[in-house]
Amino acid sequence: MTASGIAEHAVETFAARERQRFLEQNPKSVALAERARHSLFGGVPMHWMADWSTPCPLFVERAQGARFHDVDGHEYIDFCLGDTGSMFGHSPAPIARALAEQAGNGLTTMLPGEDAVVAGELLAGRFGLPYWQVTATATDANRYVLRWARAITGRKVLLVFDGCYHGTVDDVMVRHRDGRTVHRSGLVGQAHDLTRYSRSIPFNDIAALEAALAQGDVCALLCEPAMTNIGMVLPEPGFLQKCRELTRRYGSLLIVDETHTISTGIGGCTKLWGLDPDFFVLGKPIAGGVPCGVFGCSAAMADAMSQARRHASEHSHGHSGMGTTLSANALAMHCMRANLEQVMTQAAYDHMLPLAARLAEGFRGLIGKHGLQWSVTELGARCEFQFCPQPPKTGAEAEAAFHDDLQMALHLYLINRGILITPFHNMTLCCPDTSEADADRLIATLDEALTELLAIPGARE
Template sequence: MTRTYSLKKLAALAQREAETFIQHHPQSAHLAEQAKHYLYGGVPMHWMADWSTPYPLFVQEANGAYFKDVDGHRYADFCLGDTGCMFGHSPEPVAKVIAQHAAHGYTTMLPSEDAIVVGRHLSERFGLPYWQVATTATDANRWALRWARAVTGRKIILVFDGCYHGTVDETMVRLQHGKTVHRKGLKGQALDLTQYMRVVEFNDLPALTLALQTNDVAAVLCEPAMTNIGMVLPDGGFHTELRRLTQAHGTLLIIDETHTISTGYGGYTKSFGLEPDLFVLGKPIAGGLPCSVFGVSSEVAQKMQQLKSTNNLAEHDGHGHSGMGTTLSANMFTMRAMRANLEQVMTKAAYDDMIPKAEYLAQGLKNVITKHDLPWCITQIGARVEFQFSPKAPRTGHEAELAFDDELEQCIHLYLLNRGIMITPFHNMMLACPATQTTDIDKLIRTLDTFIQELY
């Protein structure tokens, strides 16, 4: 990343925007002070304090593509829960079934008829025949890795540098000088993760080939495109070769679509004909409620069953102590919401509406970058758009990280927020949902243009 602006000017602009936020958000300030007495860091989850604001912004309500804070300000939301509400806040079909079934039980540890319908929808949409339901994508990834190790009899897992798979322990690793190391900032890690993990750069097929050639990797856990270190798209032919290599070395391929579900109906997997052994999806699957799923191929399911049926009495599974499953997983209340979401919200029509809006946003941002001759680039995956501080799209997580400019990013986010626009807090990602209006997209583009004029 090469700075082409004055740091002094950026600091002054950031200070002005912080003062503006404080002036217009007295109720959030009041609640932030109260919260410090009861919540660590003044928030119910510590990363909620990591936004660009001087203190946390407290939300009153959210609906569609908008939310309102406790001071009465309304925002066009292009973050949408960082994909958690990718189709909008409180989608009407999901809200309706929640209201209808709120008095009819939540958790019974037993299946409902909705589970069968959900399973059929998942199979038809994503192409894998058998499914399990978890509470978060972190859970689903964790259990997918357990099954992969169990059915292959191998311990090593391979991920790509800068990957995002929730907070699964194994994925808290990076590549540094060619070696697998613990992720910087990792807290409370007792075991040496590098013992059973390998990390290679995304799009680096020679490194991938080398890492798999020892035939001891249980699974490659992979986002179809990297998303949380800044978007990194796969090279042409990368996924074809990834699939060929994993099959050649007896390694399972796990595709995590938790973010790339923005690609289109059926996600990146269906859009580009990927053939994973296991498939993971979280966040938006139940309309914003905590829920995730993972699917397995017929071959993997058969091995799972063989693994269970061949245990002798001394090795019997016992009462579900497989290291997988939580009491609230697949609860019937969430299953009903997921069914409504799959049938009426995550539809082809929704994608047909969202993706052209994202294309309009991407083009508008490109025009601003060209207008100001900035060394920035735009990346898009379906309804997901991101601008990065590099002249060309990065090919690896390392390249994406080199493009980081935390001070500039934070100032842009606060500038937009003070003008009624929210994008994701940790990088420059934006989503368009069915409720997103063209006028809001125009405002976002116009506001970023104004910011650039002020800074440059």
């Protein structure tokens, strides 16, 4: 018996049956996977695309709204939505129009247009920070903000929470183990000792937070308002306010990364919870699915950035180490403006949030019905069921609740019946095109999966 309450042999029996079903009903995906093996490393354009629960990659033909179709003609309800990259649905009509409008007017020029001005004004009005910069991704935004934080404070150490997600910034690839900061397992090709200038502590641990900041060498705390990649972990009451208080007390900056938590509301957790960060980062959904990221800063930080830039350029022309030629390109700016004006609206959130609550309630009902010691965590338009009796409070607790084989078996069952949820954990996201019927179908299908799994002899031994 595992911590999930379901025997391993039952999970494997269940999964084997579902793997066979996938192979039988997806011959074109199977053929494409074999063909791709000869030209793409791992048979996919990015290696992690092969890490899903399917026995071979599922190849997509087209996507629209809350649905996509695979090359074998199957339709899927999508609760993954590009892991937030398509948070407001696939190819929203205003974004499709913006792409067509800009296609013949230049894609990248290294110069701004009116769209940049309008987008900056919209960002400032929505998130409460007066000054903005545009990047290609949230990873870039985090990397550049970290450079600014180190330049402004004159300190080198970055503080992060154990299990955090901030893209592929090298400095965040650390974990907290036995009271020490260590490299994240599975890290490939790491040449430098990240623990020299990065420090990892448990989420929701005020004592550890103050002890880390009190050393006086932390340039910034980079954090998600709620953890979303190690499994969803919500902040304890008052914890984020303590983060703001203690960073100020010890002369460190507060960077809030809302790339995932923007699902909470139109101004994110920053506005909803009054977080008052020095820097704010957002990526993935900001341009409606077109690659783009942004970071905003307070007026005080803008002044400090100007001073840091002047200091760095006193003796030479130099290079800031920030920005690429595709940053803030004309196509992304036009799409971001359209997204902020027409897609990422209060009306969209008013539709999405109640559906996520409906899903969460449905998950709780299934857990009770099947007598499982699992829990559910909610955050805005997303929710997750986790294989632990109480919602986790730290990244370590969330990770301890993982049961990869069970999770992948349940995901594959759903995929085989036309439903996709976020891989690697059990998170769902609702978009403006998701319907109550879609949510109800996910609950009903998961109910069928659990019923069949638990009917295997010895599943509860």
